[in-house]
Amino acid sequence: MKIGIDDTDSPDGMCTTYLGALLCESLEDEGFKITEKILARLNPNAPFKTRGNAAVCIVAEEKSGEDMKNAFNIACSLVERFSEFDCEKTNPGVVVCSLTSDEDLNNSVPDELFRFYKKALCDFCTIKEAEELLEKYGFLYKGWKNKRGLIGALAAVSAEFDDFTYEILAYRNQFSKGIRTVKKDTIFLAEEKTYPHTWDSVDFENNVVVCVPHTPDPVLFGIRGETPDWVRKARSYIISEEPEREIVYKTNQGTDAHLIDSDISDILDGRSYKLKGFVSNMPVTGEGGHVSFKLTENSGGRSDGDESGKSVRCMAYEPTKGFRDIVRALRPGDSVMVCGSYKNESINLEKIYVESLSDDIIKKPPVCPECKKRMTSAGKDKGYKCRVCNKKSDIPEIIIAGRKIAPGWYEVPPVARRHLSMPLVRKAVHDVCKIQDSKIKSGNM
CATH class of the missing domain: 2.40.50.1010 (OB fold (Dihydrolipoamide Acetyltransferase, E2P))
Structure with a gap:
């Protein structure tokens, strides 16, 4: 069973990933077993996004016929309680569905839904497209205001990651708007201890902390890395104000999927x-x-x-x-x-x-063969002229520079x-893995 949520935040507060964390807690309180937490970044150029254009999908075990309806009601209740409805651009959506894996296709969602996710990731989808698919597959869904959040919510439950990373997110109370208290030196230490298995927590060259936002939302900090263990290890070095809650998401961040x-x-x-x-x-x-x-x-x-x-x-x-x-x-x-x-x-x-x-070609006025002095320009498209003996030349001196x-x-x-952009440190690791896989398949390793 998958529960997708999108478009609950605004430039002034909230975060859809935070609402996902609240949903996990509420579902567990009702006896649901959470099996996966997914953060799907969608097209970074979407004109209506607030910050990172993230939708979330919470995957839980479904044990009875009432589970989908119960999960749907819980998710809708949280959206109605915490979403930034006062913002014109906030138009939440909730989608709940049950999908059975197709072992022949090695894919847990129908190809039509996967294409919708890819379109939301790389292109643009319409609310009408989302609603038509939701009706066709009989999913439980609800949209608020203009219902734009249904696009991201459906994309999140339809997502299949060819490549994926993880992010641990620590949150403060969602109503906190002041300065975050996170010790800068401990974030640099975390990066030193866990790089290249985690990345982009800091920018060493510019001496800047990257993983602590400055926006008025609940995120205290976020650490990205290859596995849940590595992001948790990096997090263990960080000293900060006491987080309200934390969560580890599986995500398409750092994959170049866009x-x-x-x-x-x-x-x-x-x-x-x-x-x-x-x-x-x-x-x-x-x-x-x-x-x-x-x-x-x-x-x-x-x-x-x-x-x-x-x-x-x-x-x-x-x-x-x-x-x-x-x-x-x-x-x-x-x-x-x-x-x-x-x-x-x-x-x-x-x-x-x-x-x-290419060769870096530099053109200079030639040296006069008579006076051994460097000529000067005789004017635009008029070649060169020696100031000493008036000798002329149309051919410049060519220098191939390093x-x-x-x-x-x-x-x-x-x-x-x-x-979504893949850091080169990840690309280097992946290129090595591809070479090793190729050698294994060819029998040369």
């Missing part, structure tokens, strides 16, 4: 992509410290600024800090793959893979990382 492999010519606003192409201009630092360059589909990989083919602007915004220096070091002709969301005609960079580097970056992956710092 990214779609695509060509530049096919991208749509509000989706997140992996795009391959070539840098077609020198990166530019604009107002506010944001850095941009154009990525083009041209196949020549030329280093002379050729922009044939479809192009898209890629942006490294000021909050990405030192990552902008990597972007500034790119040159026309570099072959790269970028990852990020497409909004307002730009890719908001989350990470970048530099496949190959590059400040090397092929490989580069990412934004933890302070700028999105919930």
Whole structure:
């Protein structure tokens, strides 16, 4: 039996994951056995999200025919008691269903429902689509106000994670709005003791604590990692005010599940992509410290600024800090793959893979063969002229300079990382595992 909840919070308070923790406690008080707690992050570009666009699904054993109805009533009661209904954007939804695993498909939800989850994760769903599926499958459900929360609630009960991580969340009382009391040095210690099995609790380069929010919600802190044991170990080092409650969720955070492999010519606003192409201009630092360059589909990989083919602007915004220096070091002709969301005609960079580097060509005025003095520009498109003997030349001196970056992956710092974006430390571990699996299957290990 699965109970999905979404859209209970607002910018001024509450958190759907907190309501999920309350639901677990209430169900256990009524004799239900909780078997899984799922936190499903959905499309990070959804225009109506409050913070991280999270929906929750609580999985419990179903022992009698009345269990679904009882769980539904408990969930609805909690939503009505704790949701931020005064906020125009808060439109809660509750979905309760019973799904039997299909061993042949190795999937616990019908393919049609799984596709709905994937669409909610990578694209946009409508309330009408959600309601039609809820009616078709006969699920118990209730939506409040415009019922938008039914989208996330249905997506949460329909979620199947190809890859997953865990997060332990500690909460203060939901009505607390003041400054959280968490000892900063203990969070750095937790990261030191458990990295790379946990990540993004702190940002060492910028000396910033990442896992303690500054928003007026019940979350005291959250630790993300590979297993429940690792996040609990990291949590054991943290000294803070006494939490009201804690919970460990299984989640799709840190998995890159939101990214779609695509060509530049096919991208749509509000989706997140992996795009391959070539840098077609020198990166530019604009107002506010944001850095941009154009990525083009041209196949020549030329280093002379050729922009044939479809192009898209890629942006490294000021909050990405030192990552902008990597972007500034790119040159026309570099072959790269970028990852990020497409909004307002730009890719908001989350990470970048530099496949190959072009020669960094610098053009300088030539040295005069007569006077041995360096010439100066004779004017735009007029070549060069020696100030001493007036000798002219149309050919510049070409210097191939060394590059400040090397092929490989580069990412934004933890302070700028999105919930769904996979940290490179996780990617490195997963790449090693894939190589080992391949060797095992081929009999070479």
